[in-house]
Amino acid sequence: MARPKRGEFHPHLAEHRARLGLTQDQVAERLQALAREHGDGHLAVSGETVARHERGKYLPGPHYRRQYTRLYGASEEQLGLVLSSNPPPALSGQVLPATDADDAFDAFDAFELAQRAAASDVGDTVLTGLEQAADRLAVAYQGTPPAILLPEVRRHLGYIGQLLDKRATLDQRRRLLVVGGWLSLLAATVDIDLNLRPVAAARLNTATSLAEQAGHKEIVAWCLETRAWDALTERNYKLAVDLSQAAQRVAPRDGSAIIQATAQEGRAAARLGDDRQARDALARVERMASPLAVPDQPEHHFRYDPAKQLAYSATVLSWLADPAAEAYTRDVLNRLESGRDGGTRPRRVATARLDLALTLAGLGNLDEAAGQAIVALKSGRIVPSSAWRAAEIVDAVENREIAEAAELREAFDAIRHKNGHV
Structure with missing residues (x-):
């Protein structure tokens, strides 16, 4: 079959x-x-291929078109990937369609109806709905698989992009920039979870730019903290310390970013083996977090929950190979599993098990260390970007030829190869 000629779409x-x-x-x-x-196998595509598709050299095949609709959250018709004698309507003014993400997050129909009813191009009802959606998605981050959450966040960002092209007051435009900054930051966080680092870096640049335009230092600080976390997961511990400290310098004194960035500094310092700096950071976190009340939504990713302080202490002590870490990590795990600190937090439970397993491995209790790590890895709550935390446990267990070594290795490799990442 001949390729469609240029100009037919x-x-x-x-x-x-x-x-x-x-x-x-x-x-x-x-x-x-x-x-x-999505189990579609290998896709042979490069930047040059994308350029040809964008120039309309030829209509991409169905395998390509399917991935484009997933990436941009739009139909083939809206992307212009259909043969037609008339061009489809331009992107501006369109609302991106729903994806196969969880419908519980889908507020687009309500946003569109509110916008049509508003007297101005960008109404306060629409802005409030977007702000509430950003908070819901930040709360959902804790318990929603990243591959499910990402399309919904991306779709909201597309809608905000459309609104930025419309007439708005200065206050409305600033609110759009702020909610766009938060959602870009959340999307970057999910991208890092999925090991999609080039995309995450681009989103962090966007979030920083939007926040700077809006004069929102809290978002700027969170962007730096997120880069520090990314560096930590990539085992670039010195860079993680530097970025954490940069975030603290930028962050407002009364926000959550400064506490989270200080905790991140402590974790990175622990990985560097700097006992003094790690414990100093923990002490600073405790001073800042101890007067805080539990927030209304403790699962909100960008609002510091004082209960995290104990978990960070457990992580730092386990990474410093401090024997006291066992009591801390067991306490954290018990509190999380019982819901004593307000609700269940499955991702925190899984990482707390890894902290306990690492501590037990350091103390020579390799049987229980393997068991805890296996439960964590099989929980479905360890994302690819966090799998590295289990590597030391796997090494310790395999070196001693523990009975559970084969099962642990199998669970670890399954996480590492998830979504094609090794």
């Missing part, structure tokens, strides 16, 4: 890519990752 791919602030190479990487995530 009118792609809007470049417009959608610009909304996400991605390069053509980054789009190619994301398309490959989506093909793997």
